[in-house]
Amino acid sequence: MAAATCVRFLLQSPTRGFIFSPRAVAASSSPFLSRAHRLGPGDDEIYERTRVSIMQKEPDSGVMIHSYSSRGFNIDGNKVLGPCAVLPPAILQWKVGGYEDITEESVSLFHMLEPKIEILVIGTGARLERIKPSVLALLRSKGIAVEVQDTPNACATFNFLTSERRLAAAGLIPPPVSTALEVTHE
Known part of the structure; x- marks a missing residue:
């Protein structure tokens, strides 16, 4: 709600009329920039699991x-x-x-x-x-x-x-x- 209030304040300035800042528009339209939102499998475009592929095993660690x-x-x-x-x-x-x-x-x-x-x-x-x-x-x-x-x-x-x-x-x-x-x- 604080983000929405801030966006309304940025978009409606009493002295200049409406200000369309790209940052303000992106913040109001994107749920991903909120701290409370966590990525999940439903967020296909951004969510992707990390994969590790071992191409070659490391040689012996040396003399012990x-x-x-x-x-x-x-x-x-x-x-x-x-x-x-x-x-x-x-x-x-x-x-x-x-x-x-x-x-x-x-x-x-x-x-x-x-x-x-x-x-x-x-x-x-x-x-x-x-x-x-x-x-x-x-x-x-x-x-x-x-x-x-x-x-x-x-x-x-x-x-x-x-x-x-x-x-x-x-x-x-x-x-x-x-x-x-x-x-x-x-």
Whole structure:
């Protein structure tokens, strides 16, 4: 009713006579411009159901880390012993003993890849450890974002990034045996 009153006001102006605005005429004649009207199958010209056709299935989402232990990792069914470098096309042994051994030379394989990776996730073991600032500066100068985390969180972050189809790589050090959650049977 407010729309009809507004239309009458626009169409009858006391000073100029009748004003025929295309917008006012369309608003008075079209029930579809009302907020209360919902489209239904009876509104054939405007109503149409959305259809989705899958032309081709997406390829595999990439490498996924399924589990880790103090000895290594299970990556897509492949058991990898010790530290490893997970790259978009391959899984390699990474020759580092601990986070202290991560140097400019040990990360050189990550910035020599083609196509260039967007982000490198580094897992430092059971705890988050500091990486040498020169290593981080080198990777950032090559245009690679770096995320340093403890290994359990680094595995989860890497899986998330690859599921989003990001060009990510990971350098992972297995966490040592933990006695914090030891279960004893009596």
